Amino acid sequence: MRDTSPDRSTRSRIQQRTMTESKPIAVAMSGGVDSSAVAALLAHRGENVVGLTLQLWDQNRLAGREGIPEAPKAGRCCSLDDVYDARRVAMQLNIPYYVVNHEERFEKDVVRPFVEEYLAGRTPIPCSLCNDHLKFDQLLKTAQSIGADCIATGHYAINEFDPARDGGKGRWILKRPADRAKDQTYFLFGLTQYQLAHTLFPLGNMTKPEVREAARQHGLALAEKPDSQEICFIPGGDYKQFLNAYLDEQGRKLPETAGDLVASDGKVLGHHDGISNFTIGQRKGVGVTSPTPLYVLQIDPASHRVTLGGNADLATHSLRAGRLNWISIPALTGPMRVTIKIRHRQEPAWATLEPAGESEVVATFDEAQRAVTPGQSAVFYDGDEVVGGGWIV
């Protein structure tokens, strides 16, 4: 673990940056509108800006395997098109720009865990893993090794230093952004105090239309480029196809996980081809006809049993989370009233959070929540502030 003590000097350095400040800010440029706007805003403010693009995945790598097309579609993360767009923006802004390759680390810390989680019947979130391991760890290290003192990204979030916290020692806090529809704090709960101290989120107080307008005003050709929604290394979003192709490349096969579809009372309703076809809360394609809609309630990776039930059965009053990270507090010592997000696109729901065991928490919701899904993250909020978060077990 890194030193988690807050770095106030950095904050004041960032706030007092002037044209003469020689240490550059490294902007993580993906070739999209948001990060391009960040580069433009900082460059026009007179900052010393360096553009960096992380090359994380070779989009040609699985081409031709297991139904993946020979020629990958354009406009995906790490595609040559995105690098081209980012490079064009850097050229236009007249800032140095580099592509840094971290494919090995991405595969080790994001792709492989994603695949293993899926095979274990869980529904992983690669974006949080990527933020924790690549964007805010590796990228920050790379930025610092090339002489920058902080990074700036196009995430919609606000980070601030509150000098009054922790008995006057101060603490970095992470807050929901002005544009609630674009709020990305759900994917950022893993940030350490050190990382928060060395990261700028210049879009935190802007709305997406304002960002597009800023991009237009700075003459960026990609101001109208559509947002990317899907997981960057799975163009088209076909997880199963990706799993098959990746396992094929690794000389592995999708493990045989066919099993029974059962009702909550254990009654066998049918048979399925493999647990990786299912995610908690899924309705479509469960393969059983029933007078009332059936949903996936539970996936048991050991017995390969998939439990189905009605929508009401999906509701649970509590969850347990581990691999925690705390942001607004040093640690949870007693019960705390919070709101919780258990998926990205959801308003936080009221709950009481309590420590459980050595390194886990239990959250008890005021109102039952639908489809609490192991493998996804639970992020705890106090108003707009991110208290912390963890991974649902």
Next chain:
Amino acid sequence: MPRIYMDANATTPLLPEVLEAMRPYWLEQFGNGSSIHQDGQKARNAIEQARETLADLLGCHAAEVIFNSGGTEGDNTAIFGMLRPGDHFITTSIEHSAVLQSAERMGQFGVETTFVAPQPSGLIDPVDVLDAVRPQTRLISVMLANNETGVRQPVEEIGKIAADCGAFFHIDAVQGAGKTPLDVRSFGCHLLSISAHKVHGPKGVGALFVRRGTPLESLLVGGSHEHRRRAGTENVPGIVGFGKAAELAMHSLEDGTIDRLAALRDRLEAGVLAIPGTGLNGSLPNREPAPRVANTINIWFDEVEGEALVIALDLKGIAVSGGSACRSGATLPSHVLLAMGLDKARARASLRLSLLKTVTEAEIDHVVKILPESVAHLRAISPVAAGTRG
């Protein structure tokens, strides 16, 4: 201090004399060398004059010089133009992609290739080439100097092997030209590629030496340019510039410039190797450097991410190149360093410094001052160089 350019093996700037020589051929002397009229004749004369200069540089007849677009075209022409289905091809695993990819392409057309691996020193052992020879071996292609390590290959001995076994011999001399004497007769080669922009000439021009009587099929067909060996209107200003650059390169080999360059290279090398946890890529078992051209050093740094070091130095005004090559968007560790037996991490943690012949002592000293600071900073930030492991 203005920017310092230590990436001469990537490309070199035009020398002012070269630009001056080319200047009239853009505007006034714009003729087509194939035309009958006087405008055409002037262009033709300029091309032939450059051809004679190139012949001097190479030690061949003017009629044996074909102008083309550069090193890649020369390498492609030699390989595609000599090999037919059923032939066997010998090259090395440390060649430029222009050769390696050509060999791969020929594989689809029934040509089998043997890739001879280098010694850990970066040298190709001629005995390994001899061992690879088969009755069907038609062409052997070995580079004169390696672009990444600068190691100069024993082409004379390989030329003898080719002669003994009746194979044709091509040399990719792109990185040797201007740094070491070229003599196609003593090399014993039938084909040899060079490129203008590596010797302070313009980009987009090169030449292929084709020994008389070599049954080379042309890559480009059309008009009867270049003795029917390379169709297409000649790049007259480029060829004139190449001629001038070749002339200046020959002077440099004779007037002590290259010796001075070697001395400055040694000074740089000593300065860099004084950093703890470094070593020379391309040294012999006795730890002496392998034979090499005067301008290139390739050094590994323990616990440093080469990619980050290249960027850090660039931001400090020093242009160098890393031990990686970008192929279709993916950065791979250098195939040359891997072939020499370096592991992936060490290959990625390597730096190539290649000096222009115009390099100054002050530039060398500045780099010797900055580089240790950058390396120390990188090691402090990322002590285990996370990105290069695993």
